[in-house]
Amino acid sequence: MSPILSVRNLSRSFGAIKAVDDVSFDLAKGELLALIGPNGAGKSTCFNMLMGQLKPSSGTVQLLGKNIAGMQPRKIWRMGVGRTFQITATYASMTVVENVQMALMSFHRKLYSLTTFAHTLYRDEALSLLDTVGMVDQAERHCAVLAYGDLKRLELAVALAHDPILLLMDEPTAGMAPRERIALMQLTADILDAKGVSVLFTEHDMDVVFSHAHRIMVLNRGQLIANGSVDEIRNNPQVQEVYLGGGTLFNAVQEDAHA
Amino acid sequence: MGLFIAQILTGLANAGALFMVASGLSLIFGVTRVVNFAHGSFYMLGAYVGYSLMQVLPGMVGFWGAILLAGIIVGLIGVIVEICVLRPVYSAPELFQLVATFGVILVIQDLVLMIWGPQDLLGPRAPGLKGVIRIMGEPVPQYDIALIVITPFVAFALWYLITKTRVGTLVRAATQDREMVSALGVNQAWLFTGVFFLGCALAGLGGALQLPKGGADLLMDFTILGSVFVVVVIGGMGSLPGAYLAAVIISVLNVFGVTYAPQSTLVLMFVVMVVVLMFRPFGLLGKEEVAGEHGQVGEPERPIKPAGNRIRLLVAAGLVILGLLPLYSGNFAVVLVTDILIFCLFAASLHFMLGQGGLVSFGHAAFFGGGAYAAALFVTYADTPMELALVLAPICAGLAAIIIGWVCLRSTGVYFAMLTLAFGQLLWSLAFQWGDVTGGDDGLVNIWPSDWASDNSVYYYIAFFLCTGGILLLRQAAHAPFGYAMRAARDSARQAEAMGINTKRVQLVAFTFAGIMAGLAGGLFVFSKGSIFPNELETARSFDALIVVFLGGVKTLSGGWVGAAFFEGIKDYLTRFEYWRLALGLSIIIVVILGPEGIVGSLRKAGERFGLLKVPEDAK
Numbered sequence A: 001m002s003p004i005l006s007v008r009n010l011s012r013s014f015g016a017i018k019a020v021d022d023v024s025f026d027l028a029k030g031e032l033l034a035l036i037g038p039n040g041a042g043k044s045t046c047f048n049m050l051m052g053q054l055k056p057s058s059g060t061v062q063l064l065g066k067n068i069a070g071m072q073p074r075k076i077w078r079m080g081v082g083r084t085f086q087i088t089a090t091y092a093s094m095t096v097v098e099n100v101q102m103a104l105m106s107f108h109r110k111l112y113s114l115t116t117f118a119h120t121l122y123r124d125e126a127l128s129l130l131d132t133v134g135m136v137d138q139a140e141r142h143c144a145v146l147a148y149g150d151l152k153r154l155e156l157a158v159a160l161a162h163d164p165i166l167l168l169m170d171e172p173t174a175g176m177a178p179r180e181r182i183a184l185m186q187l188t189a190d191i192l193d194a195k196g197v198s199v200l201f202t203e204h205d206m207d208v209v210f211s212h213a214h215r216i217m218v219l220n221r222g223q224l225i226a227n228g229s230v231d232e233i234r235n236n237p238q239v240q241e242v243y244l245g246g247g248t249l250f251n252a253v254q255e256d257a258h259a
Numbered sequence B: 001m002g003l004f005i006a007q008i009l010t011g012l013a014n015a016g017a018l019f020m021v022a023s024g025l026s027l028i029f030g031v032t033r034v035v036n037f038a039h040g041s042f043y044m045l046g047a048y049v050g051y052s053l054m055q056v057l058p059g060m061v062g063f064w065g066a067i068l069l070a071g072i073i074v075g076l077i078g079v080i081v082e083i084c085v086l087r088p089v090y091s092a093p094e095l096f097q098l099v100a101t102f103g104v105i106l107v108i109q110d111l112v113l114m115i116w117g118p119q120d121l122l123g124p125r126a127p128g129l130k131g132v133i134r135i136m137g138e139p140v141p142q143y144d145i146a147l148i149v150i151t152p153f154v155a156f157a158l159w160y161l162i163t164k165t166r167v168g169t170l171v172r173a174a175t176q177d178r179e180m181v182s183a184l185g186v187n188q189a190w191l192f193t194g195v196f197f198l199g200c201a202l203a204g205l206g207g208a209l210q211l212p213k214g215g216a217d218l219l220m221d222f223t224i225l226g227s228v229f230v231v232v233v234i235g236g237m238g239s240l241p242g243a244y245l246a247a248v249i250i251s252v253l254n255v256f257g258v259t260y261a262p263q264s265t266l267v268l269m270f271v272v273m274v275v276v277l278m279f280r281p282f283g284l285l286g287k288e289e290v291a292g293e294h295g296q297v298g299e300p301e302r303p304i305k306p307a308g309n310r311i312r313l314l315v316a317a318g319l320v321i322l323g324l325l326p327l328y329s330g331n332f333a334v335v336l337v338t339d340i341l342i343f344c345l346f347a348a349s350l351h352f353m354l355g356q357g358g359l360v361s362f363g364h365a366a367f368f369g370g371g372a373y374a375a376a377l378f379v380t381y382a383d384t385p386m387e388l389a390l391v392l393a394p395i396c397a398g399l400a401a402i403i404i405g406w407v408c409l410r411s412t413g414v415y416f417a418m419l420t421l422a423f424g425q426l427l428w429s430l431a432f433q434w435g436d437v438t439g440g441d442d443g444l445v446n447i448w449p450s451d452w453a454s455d456n457s458v459y460y461y462i463a464f465f466l467c468t469g470g471i472l473l474l475r476q477a478a479h480a481p482f483g484y485a486m487r488a489a490r491d492s493a494r495q496a497e498a499m500g501i502n503t504k505r506v507q508l509v510a511f512t513f514a515g516i517m518a519g520l521a522g523g524l525f526v527f528s529k530g531s532i533f534p535n536e537l538e539t540a541r542s543f544d545a546l547i548v549v550f551l552g553g554v555k556t557l558s559g560g561w562v563g564a565a566f567f568e569g570i571k572d573y574l575t576r577f578e579y580w581r582l583a584l585g586l587s588i589i590i591v592v593i594l595g596p597e598g599i600v601g602s603l604r605k606a607g608e609r610f611g612l613l614k615v616p617e618d619a620k
C-alpha cells in the first residue's frame, strides 16, 4: 500500500543552523509514528514544514502522492491534515465548544456568513467531538480559564473536526501530569484507531512513546539517526548515546520548558 | 544643474529634523516596544522651548545653546511622561499604550497653547548664518549648509553611542532580548526611562533646529507625525541608518515635488512608502519584527452571546423613544441627535474591526471623510441627487478600504497602526492640496439633501434608519460566523490558518466592511452639514473615533456607539471650556491606567456587583 505521507530530503536552515537536515521517511495509513529527539533537535521545525507554517529550504513532502511542500497551512488543512501545537493555540475569547464550532464552520465554508448566529451552528457535532476527548462537561466554559491539560484535549477535538486523514501532534502531553499523559495518549490512540487516522507525533516522555508508538524515528541535530520498531530503538546504541549524552534518560519524565 | 544641486541641498537640510525625530521614535520603539504617538508633540515642544530660550540667550552661543538646552529640557519632559504615563502600561496591549500617548498629545497641545498662545511664532535666524551662498548661481541659505553638516554628526554620535558604548550595548541587548537585560543585572525601568529621554531629546533637538526654517505653530505635532511614520516605515523600525536614508529620500523628494508637481508633494511621499512596502514589508533596512507580543490587561475578553429577549425589548423600546424624537422635542435636539447617530455609526464601524478583529486603525477618518468627500464631489460635479450620493459614499469608501487595507494588512500590530495613519494623512493631503477639485481648505459647500428631505425631522429619520440599521448590522456580524472568524484570526492567527481560515482575507473583508459603514456615516454627515472640509479627514478625527471606542470599552460589544453617544452628547458642553483638550487628555490617561474596561465594561461590572446582571461562572 502506498504511504499517506512521504517525505524526501527535507531540509531547513536558519542562518548557519541546519535545523532539519535531509530528512526522509514514509508514514503508512493507520500508523502511529513517533518522532523523538532531544530539545532543539528540529522536531517542531519538521512539523512546521509538514503543515506549511514554515517553507522548507529544500525537499519534498507528498500527501497521497501530491507535493504539499511550501503550501499554505490552510490549504494543507483542507487536504485533510490536522495538527496540534507544542504551545497550545486556542481562541481565548470563545467558549470551549465555540472553539470546535469554529473549525466546523471553516470546514463547511461558512466563514463569511453574516446572517446566521454562529453559536448555534454545528453545535451538536462539536459537542460529540468534545465528548470523544472527554471535555463535553466543560463545553460552555470560557477557554481562557481552562487548565493546560484541558487545553490540550480541546486542541485534539479541534484537530479532529474536519475528519483528518493525517494528524500531526507536537508534544500532545507536554505540561501534563504523568498519569494524565498516559490517559490522554491512550485516548488519542483509541480515537485514531476508531477513525483510521494516521498520526505523527513528538513526545519527550518515553513511557508514552514506548507504550503507544507503532514505530519510532530519532532526530538529532536535524538528522534522522534511527528509524525502527520500539524494540529496535530501545536497544540502539547510537540512540542511547544521544540521549545519555544529552542528559536525558529514557524513563525520565522531562518537562518541556522550551518555547 | 545649479538648481538641481541646490534642491538636493535643501532636501538634505530638511532631512535633518526629520531624521532626528524619526530616530528618536525608532530608538524608543526598539527598546520599549512602544510607538510613541506623542513624538510629534515633543518635536513641537522643542520648537517652542527653543524659541523662548533664544529670546533670552543672546548671540551665536545663545542660539546654539538654546537648541541644545531645548533638547535637554524636552528630554526631561519626556522622562516625566515616561514615568507617569508609560510605566503603568508597558505590559498592556498596544492599543492601550497608543491611546495613552495620544492622551499626552492632547495635554501637550493645550499646555503649549496656554503658555505660548495661539499665534504662529516666527523663528529667529541663526546669528552668523543669515545669508546665502551661491552654488552655481543658485542661492542656498547658509543655515541649510549648517544643517547638512550637523545632521551626520548627530547621526554619527548616535551610532557611536549605540554601537560602541556600554549604554549602547544595553540598548541593543534590550532591543533583541528583554530577559537578557535583566540577566545582565540592569534596572530595566531606568534603561527605558533613559532611552525615552534620549528619544525625546532628539525630537526636541529636531524641533529647535528647524526654528529658523519653519518657526513654531500648534499644528506641527500632527504634521510631522505623518512624515515620521513614513520615514520609519520606509527605513525600517529600529534602524538608525534606515531612518537617515529614508529621511533624506523623503526630504529630497519633497523639494523636487514642490518644484515639479506642487500639488502632489504630500501624496508623493506615500506613494514611495507603498512601493517600498510592496517589496520590503519591514522597510529598506529593517528586520522582520514580531510586534504585538503583549499580555492582556485585566481580565481576558469574555465569550459573547446574542442578546436575550429582555435586552431586545429594551433596545426596541429605546429605538421607539429615539424614533419619536421629532414629535416631542425641538429642532435643536433633533439636529444634535442626528449628529450623535452619525458619529455613533462611525465609531461602531471602527469598534467592529478593532474589537472583534484586533485591527487597531489610526486612520479610520479616511473612510468617514472619504465617504463624505465622495458624496460631495458627486453632488458638486455630477449633480447627483442625495439618494444616489448616499449609496455612492459607502461604495467609494469601501473601494478605498480595499486598496488601503490590502497594503496595510501586509503588516501587523504597530506597523499596521502607523500605515493606516499614514494613509489617513494621504487622503487628507489629497483633499487639502488638490484645491481645484476639492476646494482645498475652503472645502465643498452647498451639499444639501433633496427637497423632500430638507426638513430637519425628515433628515433625522433618514439618519436614524441608516445609522441604527448599520449599527445593528455590525452587531449581527459580530455574532455571525464572520465575527467569529475575525476573533479567531485575532486570538490565534496560527491556529486559524491551521484550520483553513484565510486570516488576511477575513481581515481585509472586515476592514472593508468597517470602511463601508464609516463611508455611510460620512455621506450622512455631509448632507446634514451641507459642507465638507479637509479636517474631517484629519488624523485628529481618526483619533476622536479611537478615543470614544476606547473610553466606551474595547472589550465589550456596545463600547463603540455608547462611547460615541456619550462624548458627542457632552462635546458642546465640554468644548466650551478653554482647555478641554487638557482635561480630556488627562482623563484618557487616567482611564488607560485605572479603568481600562471603559464605560460599558465598568457599568457591566457594577451591574454584576449589585446583582442586576448574572455573573458568568468562569468570570468569578
Ligand SMILES: Nc1ncnc2c1ncn2[C@@H]1O[C@H](COP(=O)(O)OP(=O)(O)OP(=O)(O)O)[C@@H](O)[C@H]1O
Pocket: A014, A017, A019, A037, A038, A039, A040, A041, A042, A043, A044, A045, A046, A086, A258
Ligand atoms: N524561527 C527560527 N529562527 C531561528 N532558529 C530557529 C527557529 N526555529 C527553530 N530554530 C532553531 O532550530 C533548531 C530546532 O528547533 P525545534 O524547535 O525544531 O526543536 P525541537 O526538536 O522541536 O525542540 P523541543 O523539543 O525543545 O521542542 C533549534 O536550534 C532552534 O533554535
Ligand SMILES: [Mg+2]
Pocket: A043, A044, A045, A086, A170
Ligand atoms: Mg518542539
